[in-house]
Amino acid sequence: MRAIALLFFLVFGLNVVPAFAPPTWMVFSYIGFRYLTVNIALLAVIGAAAATLGRLTLSKMARLVVRQRFMSEGTRNNIDSIREYLEPRRKLTFGVFLFYAFTPFPSNYLFIAYGLTTMELRNIAAPFFIGRSISYSFWGLTASSVARRITLESTGALSYFSIYFVVTQILLLSLIYVFTRVDWRALLGERKFRWLANKVPALPPDSAGKSTK
Numbered sequence: 001m002r003a004i005a006l007l008f009f010l011v012f013g014l015n016v017v018p019a020f021a022p023p024t025w026m027v028f029s030y031i032g033f034r035y036l037t038v039n040i041a042l043l044a045v046i047g048a049a050a051a052t053l054g055r056l057t058l059s060k061m062a063r064l065v066v067r068q069r070f071m072s073e074g075t076r077n078n079i080d081s082i083r084e085y086l087e088p089r090r091k092l093t094f095g096v097f098l099f100y101a102f103t104p105f106p107s108n109y110l111f112i113a114y115g116l117t118t119m120e121l122r123n124i125a126a127p128f129f130i131g132r133s134i135s136y137s138f139w140g141l142t143a144s145s146v147a148r149r150i151t152l153e154s155t156g157a158l159s160y161f162s163i164y165f166v167v168t169q170i171l172l173l174s175l176i177y178v179f180t181r182v183d184w185r186a187l188l189g190e191r192k193f194r195w196l197a198n199k200v201p202a203l204p205p206d207s208a209g210k211s212t213k
Contacts, residue, residue: 007031007043008050015054018061018108019169024051024132025104025139032140044136051136052129055107059115059124067116071180078196081184083117090123097124101131104139109172113179 007027014021028047032040067076086093100107107128114124183196 004043004046008046011047011050012054012057015051015108016057016061018058018112019173021108023104023106025136028136028140032142040140041137044140045133047136048129048132051132052125055111055128056121056125058108059111059121062112062115063118066112067118071116075180075196078184079116079180080118081188083119085184085188086117086119093119093123094127098127098131101128102135104135106169106172109176112176116180 011024011027014024014027024047028040028044031038031043067079071079097110100110111124115121181196183194186192186194
């Protein structure tokens with residue numbers, strides 16, 4: 001029971017950190033490589049629950065800290081157009097997060113961006129949990145051979161992976177800045193790509209009221 005609690009809090013912590021945390025799939029690769037008799041499926045479900053809770057916490061933090069304290073009203077109004085576009089398309093949001101949860105790609109930037117839109121967090125909890133439960137099982141059962149090759153055959157491979165990880169984290173975090181600078185009303189409404197002007201006109205009173213949910 002202590003080991004399960006440790007796994008839960010470890011995975012939760014890795015998924016709350018906004019950047020440069022080791023990918024969670026490595027935890028399950030290590031478990032699959034080191035402990036051959038454990039119930040990987042059960043641990044995957046526990047890990048998926050912890051990862052989902054951690055990512056939702058990260059998303060909430062992005063909303064409370066980044067959106068409320070560091071984003072201008074014009075930028076918030078601009079991002080609110082994404083919420084207006086996606087709220088009637090919940091199946092699309094569900095499908096995107098379900099698909100992404102199956103991949104080994106870092107999801108920190110995706111949840112930060114989602115948090116900035118102020119959309120309901122419960123809409124993404126279920127697809128992410130389902131996808132992570134399956135993907136963690138997969139990594140626990142099959143990625144041990146990859147971990148063995150990296151660890152035993154080539155220290156250079158591990159060095160390469162470390163450099164790759166740092167570079168990709170920097171690039172993905174840069175996407176968050178790009179995300180806030182795209183004029184989403186023009187892109188979604190007019191199908192025209194352009195950067196957000198330094199000053200964005202405020203929304204009409206009724207629309208501004210919606211953006212403060």
